[in-house]
Amino acid sequence: MKPETLTRPAAAGLGLALLWFSVLVLIPLAAIVLSSTAGGWQQFIGTITDPETFAALRLTVLQALGAALVNVVVGTTIAWVLVRDRFPGKAVLEVIIDIPFALPTIVAGLVLLSLYGPESPLGINVVNTQQGIFLALLFVTLPFVVRTVQPVLIELDQDVEEAAASLGAGRFTTFRRVLLPALIPAITAGASLAFARAISEFGALVLISGNTPFETEVASLKILKFIEGDNRAGAASVALVLLVVSLVVLVALDILQRKVARRG
Amino acid sequence: MSITVSGINKNFGDFVALQDINLEIPSGQLTALLGPSGGGKSTLLRIIAGLENADSGSITISGQEATHLPAQKRNVGFVFQHYAAFKHMSVAKNIAFGLEIRKLPKARIKEKVDSLLELVHLTQFADRLPAQLSGGQRQRMALARALAIEPSVLLLDEPFGALDAKVRKELRDWLRRLHDEVHVTTLFVTHDQEEALEVSDNIVVINQGRVEQVGTPDELYDQPANDFVLGFLGPVTEFQGRLVRPHDLEVFRQEVPGAVAGRIARSTRVGFEVRLEVELNGSADAAPVNVVVTRGEARALGLTVGDTVFLGLQAVLV
Secondary structure, X not given: OOOOOOOHXXXXXXXXXXXXXXXXXXXXXXXXXXXXXXXXXXXXXXXXXXXXXXXXXXXXXHHHHHHHHHHHHHHHHHHHHHHHOOOXXXXXXXXXOOHHHHOOHHHHHHHHHHHHOOOOOOOXXXXXXXXXXXXXXXXXXXXXXXXXXXXXXXXXOHHHHHHHHHOOOOHHHHHHHHHHHHHHHHHHHHHHHHHHHHHOOXXXXXXXXXXXXXXXXXXXXXXXXHHHOOOHHHHHHHHHHHHXXXXXXXXXXXXXXXXXXXXX | OOEEEEEEEEEEOOEEEEEEEEEEEOOOOEEEEEOOOOOOHHHHHHHHHOOOOOOEEEEEEOOEEOOOOOHHHOOEEEEOOOOOOOOOOOHHHHHHHHHHHOXXXXXXXXXXXXXXXXXXXXXXXXXXXXXXXXXXXXXXXHHHHHHHOOOOEEEEEOXXXXXXXXXHXXXXXXXXXXXXXXXXXXXXXXXXXXXXXXXXXXXXXXXOOEEEEEEOHHHHHHOOOOHHHHHHHOOOEEEOOEEEOHHHXXXXXXXXXXXXXXXXXXXXXXXXXXXXXXXXXXXXXXXXXXXXXEHHHHHHHOOOOOOEEEXXXXXXXX
């Protein structure tokens, strides 16, 4: 153990951080745990094993995992193109990437609805389908991996790649053994953020998902339904499950990241 | 001849980096590419390694036409100024990299890595990460990594440039001894004339994209082809209309045939040598002549600022 080194300003800082964290995060989280089990564990189990609720949870988690996975590949590629390639319109693309961040997600839903809805100019209608949900999730999570990988890629020395080449490594081997291990922490961080965002997405889905039980009903909309039906405990139960799943996925990704980064 | 460079030209936009370079690098020797920064020496090294393409001309390595071979196929060991270590791999893994690419059996790789670790004195650091090593250790690791693939030539790009003066000197001596042991044809880029003179068998002086002179350190120092080479290899001063080295001038207290009278304007002692600035009589407007004498000589002659002295070229040079 390190000796106590808290100076007065540091102690004040730590105090503020903990207070802030408690008020904004810890106490509400505790409240969710408490209210979800307000009717006893029996009721909690009953709520989440209800086929309709379970279907919504399963759909949400699978969709979010899928979206995170696609982002890992596409986001890394986009970051690569933005850092390593020079092409006209690059500066514009740099700005456009952040639009899903800047846009209120309900507007994103609106945009998708007008483009891929019943009156689609492209003749594609994904409203009320799982593809529609996936599309909306991909839209709102796009910037995460791009924006976490990009700065790491900029910092990477190109002479490392040249060293690998002079040692006989082809482009793919160099990418797999030299670049990827350096990028993995950033990719994982981006994927975690994308997953967390996707699992809790509401605004972009409310217009496009259609909200059909067993088909296109996601967890966040299920929570809304519970609240509208004055079932606070039910809403809190679904929220708690989302919370636990998020936590498990974040920890799992972190462990995976450490393993891959060490292997080389 | 181990490396033959013929008619190499390279431009970056309007900038002429290399202009009609023709060179023969003898095998088994340690050759320095010496010149000022931006003179094209690193570009030439990178073209030989295949990390850069020449606009025209050809490269032959160990008799094999290599001009259009990719870097992967040239079997060239390359050491970078900033180490280019694979940060997430241990020292041993770094060294093993090229061998794993060549799919050598595991036992053979381990054997080779162990002997290389010994060669570069990093055995006890085998499992460390590069970040846990000092700069000098990292560069020795990079050298072992480059040597592991048994390259036909070893190319070093300002290998000691990022290190502090003391470590640089140590590594320089060590590289010389290592080369005497391994005998791989080595070409290294440096802008430090002392480094080139001390370490190499041959020196190629490159300036503004052109080869100024090729020769042994002695040849270059004693018979420089032009004023640039003379000036780049060591300090020079103008004496009676020609460039000479400050230590090739002799200082007398009495008038001597052929010597020129002047006044000591400044005297600086640096370690064992004393640097004098002498203003020659009748040429007060011209820059003072720089003269270097040993501390012993200065004391024996009793040289102090303001004294009148007589300067002459040392007899052997006249």
